[in-house]
Amino acid sequence: MKTTTISGTLRKSIGGKDAKGLRKEGLVPCVLYGGEENVHFAVDSRAFTSLIYTPDTYRVELDLEGKKYDSVFQAQQFDPVTDEIVHADFLEVSDEKVISTTLPVKLTGNAIGVRNGGKLRTPVRKLKIKGPVSAIPDDVEIDVTRLRIGRSVKVADINLEGVQILDSPNNVIVAVKMARGAVDAGDEEEEEATEEAAAE
DSSP states (O other): OEEEEEEEEEOSOOSHHHHHHHHHTTEEEEEEESSSSOEEEEEEGGGGHHHHSSSOOEEEEEEETTEEEEEEEEEEEEOTTTOOEEEEEEEEOOTTOEEEEEEEEEEESOOHHHHTTOEEEOSOSEEEEEEEGGGOOSOEEEEOTTOOTTOEEEGGGOOOTTOEEOSOTTOEEEEEEOOTTOOOHHHHHHHHHHHHHHHO
């Protein structure tokens, strides 16, 4: 996973009134759980920009008044009117801790089917996975260079070492569909062979 660092301050009191006061100051009430005891703290709302508005999943080093915690960003709550973040949860982790999270799908290459006029479809942009923190990659990279018209890559075709994919094996991640005027590479080769035979 990608990593980032966030600094925060420990909360001296817990409750709705205190949380409301923090939000007025531009701070977000947060909870770190999964350790020996829950840790309540507050973070500048601007620190969440890189965590929320991105497809990436981050391993977060929390620096709370000099004490550091290894964590992953788990969940957030938004104000239904302003759409501002009003609460966040973090899970304390270690390299060996097994967690469930999502990873973005990253496509590389230019599909042969697209070069022949087909259209690339990406019905799945993220995959749900489970595994030890140290084994979780930044993303799920798929090379689509050899993907021809009518072909697809399913969850069952993906192998992540040390990590289990929780989505259905039959789910299509990426496919090349026929478009008007598109020519399949195999059909094109057959047509050329037929024309050459006729010329002889």
